[in-house]
Amino acid sequence: MQKIESHFKPRSGYGMLAFVLLIFIGAIAGLAVTQQGEFGLLFILFFLLLPGFFVIQPNRSRVMIFFGEYRGSVKENGFYWVNPFYVKKKVSLRAHNFDSERVKVNDKLGNPIMISVILVWQVEDTFKAVFDVNDYEHFVRVQSDAAVRKLANTFAYDNFEDDSEITLRSGMEEVNHDLEEELTERLAIAGIKVIEARIGYLAYAEEIASAMLQRQQATAIVAARFKIVEGAVGMVESALEELNSKSIVDLDEEKKASMVSNLMVVLCSDKSATPVVNAGTLNH
Known part of the structure; x- marks a missing residue:
């Protein structure tokens, strides 16, 4: 099976629409004039051809599959027609905004903290998004949670002894850069492009928040x-x-x-x- 995304050029739907309408009109006229049942086959042909029509809106795409074989992806917007036996999977190319839930993790020093991530992403490779993972949207959520947990374990929330050390609270620019790189690497398998990733919420867990505030x-x-x-x-x-x-x-x-x-x-x-x-x- 092909392992990279390829371009699929479908037929324009306008000419085929005129042909299908002629079949429909011919079927009605033939039955009305001759009253012969053979013209009923034209109705069957008409309904067989209808599923071949589809519309691509801006920043949308369709992955074309013919009896289990990937034939390509359609990304240009317009009105098209293909073989009715093609399976046309919809994949959005628009930017998605994901605000994860606040999770409790331990920082580098073992202190429990609450943290969440804001991620802006979009599908870049439709083949990988459809075939390399089971559900690419669920994959983004799970990998974002794993990345933010790893990030929290890499840095301390704050460091009162060494001001030069990068921490989650003081080194936001460096921390967000590391988070973006981590998510880019994790989501590449699903053909996902990371546009922006940053920490959305950061605080000590409730059980130690008071003591840390006093400190x-x-x-x-x-x-x-x-x-x-x-x-x-x-x-x-x-x-x-x-x-x-x-x-x-x-x-x-x-x-x-x-x-x-x-x-x-x-x-x-x-x-x-x-x-x-x-x-x-x-x-x-």
């Missing part, structure tokens, strides 16, 4: 505090240099330490500082 919040707080302390040190250093260069006040090491301590408390506190006014001298 993310803690990481964000620590990072923010680090920046605040870093900025506060720079401000204190600048203040001491300005005081020293302009000789505004002469501070010994003990008073510098006290000043640094007070400034750090004011600058790093998450609440507004309450000042205490010293009405005496600096020594009291």
Whole structure:
């Protein structure tokens, strides 16, 4: 059996339609004039020829099979007629949009996550779509589920220790690229072309979502505090240099330490500082 798609050129249906209508009119006229039963055979011929007509709409196709043998595929839109004994399987060439169900899988670190994929695909090879798989639409659904499970096991949902590592949450462009390549390889057996593939939904599973949210919040707080302390040190250093260069006040090491301590408390506190006014001298 042929293993690749081939082009089938059917006969135009308009000329054959005129011929079939002549047979029908001749059968009626013959019976009406002669009243002989032989003209009834023309009715049988008329109904035998009718199944040969078919229409191809834009971005549709028909796979032609004659007694179990593949004869080719018709992709040009129009009105045609072929041997009535041909089996004409319909195959859509239009783009399909598939939004998979959210599935629970484990990421690279073993954390349970919920993930789904959005896939845009279309049939590119009608022969493979009809003969190499049992049901190409079901095949797309099953392989998409398998691909997204493999993807989730390849990457971690998030990595709090190493910002340079690609994760499902932070490396969407790289992850979607890998997903598209994986689906392209899997669906090629069914003659399916992957137009676009990307993650549609991504979240921690319900049982660990609360704990992971607290971890993310803690990481964000620590990072923010680090920046605040870093900025506060720079401000204190600048203040001491300005005081020293302009000789505004002469501070010994003990008073510098006290000043640094007070400034750090004011600058790093998450609440507004309450000042205490010293009405005496600096020594009291």
